[in-house]
Amino acid sequence: MYVYDEKIGRRKFLKVSAGAAALVGATNLTGCGSANASESQIAANAEGEKKWGREAGKWIPSCCNMCGGQSGILCHVVDGVVTGIEPNSWNPNNYSNISSDFFNGYTEEYGTKDCGALCARGNAGIAQLYDPDRVKKPLKRSNPDKSPGADPKWVEISIEQAVDEIASKMKTLRDKDEAHKLLWISEDHSFTHIQGDFLKLYGSPNYGMHSNLCDVSRKASFKCVMGHDRPLADFKHAKYILLFGWNPLSSIKWVYLPRIVTEGMANGAKLTVVDPYMSHTAAKATEWVSIRPGTDGALALALANVIIREELYDKEFVSKWSVGFEEYAEYVKTKTPEWAEEITSISARTIERIAKELATSGPAIIDTWSGPGQHSNAVQGGRAIACLAALVNGFDRPGTMIVPNKGGNSHQHVYPDEKADAMLKNPRFDELDKFPLGHGSGVYTRYFENILKGDHPYEAKMMMCVFQNPVMSVPASDLVQKAIAKLETFVVVDTMMSETALLADYVIPGTTYFERYDFNTHWVTWPVLGLRQPVVDPLFGQPTEYEFVTMLGRKLGLKEASGNDFFNVGPLSGQRIESLKEWYEDYLSKEIKNGKPGITLAELKELPGAVWVDKKGTEYEKYMKTVADSAIANAWFDGDPAADGTNVYDKPKAEGGKLIGVVVDGKPRVGFGTKSKKVEFVSSWLADKVDANGNRIDSLPVYSPREWQPTEEYPLYFINWKESSHTHSRTQNNALLLEIKPDNPLILHPETAAKYGVKEGSLVEVESKYGKFRQKVSLSKRMHREVIGLQHGFGHIAFGKTAKGRGASDSVLRPLKSDPLSGMALHKEACVKIRRV
Amino acid sequence: MKKDEATALDTKSTAPAEVSRRDLVTKFGVIGATALAATLAGVSLSACASASGATSSSSILKRRYGMVIDVRKCIGCRGCVLACKVENKTPPGVNYNVVLEQAFTVRPNDKPVFQTRPCFHCEKPSCVDVCPASATFKRESDGIVAIDYDRCIGCRYCLTACPYGARTFDFGENYPHTSEGSPFAAVPSPEYGQYRERSAHKSPIGNARKCTFCEHLQDDNGAYDKKAGRWPACARTCPGHAIVFGDLNDPESYPSRLLNERQAIRLKDDMGTEPNVYYLI
DSSP states (O other): OOEESSSSOOOOEEEEEEHHHHHHSSOOOOOOOOOOOTTOOOOOOOHHHHHHSSSSSSSEEEEOOSTTTOOOEEEEETTTTTEEEEEOOOOOGOOOHHHHHTTTTTTTTBTTTOOOOHEEEEEHHHHHHTTTTTTOHHHHHEEOOOOOOOOOOOOEEEEHHHHHHHHHHHHHHHTTTGGGEEEEOOOOSSSSHHHHHHHHHHHHEEEEEGGGGHHHHEEEEHHHSSOSSSEEEOOOOOOOEEESSSOOOOSSSSHHHHHHHHHHTTOOOOEEEEEEEEEHHHHHHHHHEEEOOOHHHHHHHHHHHHHTTOSSSSSHHHHHHHSSHHHHHHHTTTOOOOHHHHOOOOOOOHHHHHHHHHHHHHHHHEEEEEEHHHHTTTTHHHHHHHHHHHHOOBSSSTTTTEOOOOOOOOOOOBBOHHHHHHHSSSSOOOOGGGSSOOOOTTTHHHHHHHHHHHHSSSSSOEEEEOOOOOHHHHHHHHHHHHHHHSSSSSEEEEESSSGGGGSSSSOOOOOOOSSSOOOOOOOSSSOOEEEEOOOOOOOOOOOHHHHHHHHHHHHHHHHHTTTTTTTBOOOTTTTTTTOOHHHHHHHHHHHHHHHSSOOOHHHHHHSGGEEOOOTTTOOOOOOOGGOOOHHHHTOOSSSSHHHHHEEESOOOOOGOOOOEEEEEEEEEEEOOOOOSSSEEESOGGGOOOBBBBBBBBSSSOOOOOOOOOOSSOOOOEEEEETTTSTTTTTOOOOOOHHHHOOOOEEEHHHHHHTTOOOOOEEEEEEEOOSSSSEEEEOOTTBBBBBBEEETTTTOOOSSSSSTTTTTTTOOGGOOOOTTTTTBBBOOOEEEEEEEEE | OHHHHHOOOOOOTTOTTTTHHHHHHHHHHHHHHHHHHHHHHHOOOHHHHHHHHOGGGGGGGGOOEEEEEEEEGGSSOOHHHHHHHHHHHTTTTOOEEEEEEEOOOGGGGOEEEEEEEEOOOOOHHHHHOOTTOOOEEETTOOOOOEEEEOOOOOHHHHHHHOTTTOEEEEOOOOGGSSSSSGGGOOBBBOOOOOBBBOOOOOOOSEEOOOOOOOGGGTTTOOOGGGGTTTTTTTHHTTTOOEEEEETTSTTHHHHHHHHHHSEEEEEEEGSSSOEEEEHHH
């Protein structure tokens, strides 16, 4: 058994034995300060050291949740108080997304060779936990008026009363066969499975999560082209890195990114960043390419034009592993650098040069994120970008975009009873099925749009909102507020009194990541599962989010079809478990026992750093694997089984056979996760579909301009972005983070500013046809001349004393709108005018 | 040296947790090698000796802690700033390190350079000389410039004397989460192993404060241990692994090797302060 060595504050895992104990005793590490007492005039405080030093209390391994990156952390807990947070060197999230890099020099005792890292937000977690403005008690609204600025007149109630009243409203809906009229939205990295189970047993298909505010368009693009919705970039081993509107060095989606990107560059990789704003990533890049917002797809096509014209593409890969190349090559023939120069504002010469550099210095990473991704033309643009990667054999090889193995915990099925099953058959309220490349996280904008419509597809009655602040994070704050105010019952679970919580009928105090369990997977290229565990009890005695759900489930008496009393019986043990915490521990245990790790929660806790890491590690070129012999035995081939290009089906196509592989190099191979099992320059299956607006979809990655273009009245593009100083709109009350980023000034190019008579520090009004806000100006040549913008997340009107009134929110500028293919909220698409005030 | 080795963090030489004092003599006793490394680092050994005052037979054991900061790997995230604040429990306005973000007119498009800036623990610290209370001093054993809060009279001469702005004054402010009523308010700063309770009119409120290279994380022998987390908080947390800390007197330490292999500069070198923090260029 491994123990965490609490005695000496050394974060070393020792196998418990007499020898180890003796070693601890012999190594005196108690002292602090200088080796030579006579020279030091500073006397140490032995008593303080004993009470608070690294030897005192406990070091508990866990996972961060300041953002979705889920880095490993070590929490120092003394007397029930978290006194410090340090990086967890056993967790790959803190080090590398490639296993060979992670295991190089790894030891069980100390973790990775160069130790883990933690970003600014991770270090600031303590201020999140001990924020005095946290919601501490369940609150019930006594003022029915939900108009903007109305005082909710909160009344403190007990958690029992809150659960009673909320469950009773849910029961009323369910009894009337209207369970589907309950909508539920949640943050997407934590406690999602249990909420999904609850809804299934309750009978509502309406579960939405955060992703559709983030990257579902990227998911759709890559899924179409290479068959996986979340490829991860192997920056460390790349020689050319081309990023379209994504910012790994500043937004730091995962804390390993700065390490692997800078090491990749130190190893000779060239980093080119395409972005209207010189992000911190672009500032560290070899080259920043300033582009007009939303025109990235045009650039990608022009790069392809040059690469194909010059015959610099990987002909072998393209001929063996792609479909639609001829048609695509024909299409990009007219997409010349000169054509793209007009659209993107990037000179044709630059495009020509980048194309040649890219195609001649592989392995290359070509990736994109929310910059182009939050535009109305995002999915097709993203496909054009992914096709560029296909041209240079940029998938699943070292130094390219890797298809990750997402093995981890396994969400166990629950089986709803007949009543719930019938209600689950109702269409989703957000009409997700109308978005042909939609994502399971749903379409938030449609939720609110349809609530405002009133009866389409039916009338929503109630909404649960867990750790989401749609008023700040969904485009069109005003409409979101109006929609929420229309609901009969609106419940918010959050740690903070957010702008959204102000509209609630009930606010349930949430927990921070120091106070609860979660599993964290999927952020590196091979199976890894990190444990988040409570390092302190919930500060105010409140239930955790999953305990709250369990309380509701018990109160409603939700059962499975078999009659299993789901929320009372431990899913793994099959025994009745009264304690809410223990029941959930049993629930989690089942997920990992039956998942890839195959261990129990107790066993996971004992692993170094409380993280399970698959020793097999990253696998490359998985598409080359041959189809399993057992499957081949019954397979049906649509041609010569040894001839390249023959498709392999699990049974004859005429009998509804499913494509399971494709013959390449004379062998049946599993191929990519696409419909054709190959990389798709053309996705012919898209031609049969229409988007959410009823328009036909081009099977080629065509460029079409984004819908909202500058006009004479609103001549400027407006964008926003994220920086690692804050996470979305949820850390602006964190006093430590405000030390490094207290405001989000509006950034203008000095030439743009001069045009409008605006100076450094001027207060300006930014206005679109939907709304306006005011903010101070900061001038920088890092901004494209036709564009202005700011860091997203500030401008709270509530949320806490420190956050309130600080900076500006741009959510008012946009309509309640998503892209019609994937349902991605259009956070980046706006045109504005400015005026000095 | 192979590239892999250059990026490897050799903690052993700076972290002799299990190494006895005698082993250290053997290890670092080769004066020639030490002198060579010191010369390569641009600092003569005699300068070290004179700066640190008294010499004795044990002077060959002396460490000279310093940092080599790889500007190419500093991404300006300010993780170091907050790791320091949390480790040392510093109050608002008291920052032991900052990240300088400069746009130079000669660089196109205001392209910034990021530099994390701790205290440089100079060989010839101008802050020490001006202190009228002898409250701040350079330690013989490891070169760390420290402040004795009990002697500091809060005159702030040192703040103005430091050419790098590395010192700040503690005006007694608190964050919401460190204010009275918060469970965290009772957590003392571990600085200098003193664990002082923070309360009005008591040091370090009213004192000058600065980076200590987290000297409270040293063991009895004055050694750090990165793998055990006993390492300056800024270097421990750095996402770009840009801050390389260690003993510049040890020619085999990672920072010494970097200084040998790469080009480095010190800030305001013409001031004669001889910083122990270098920037790779």
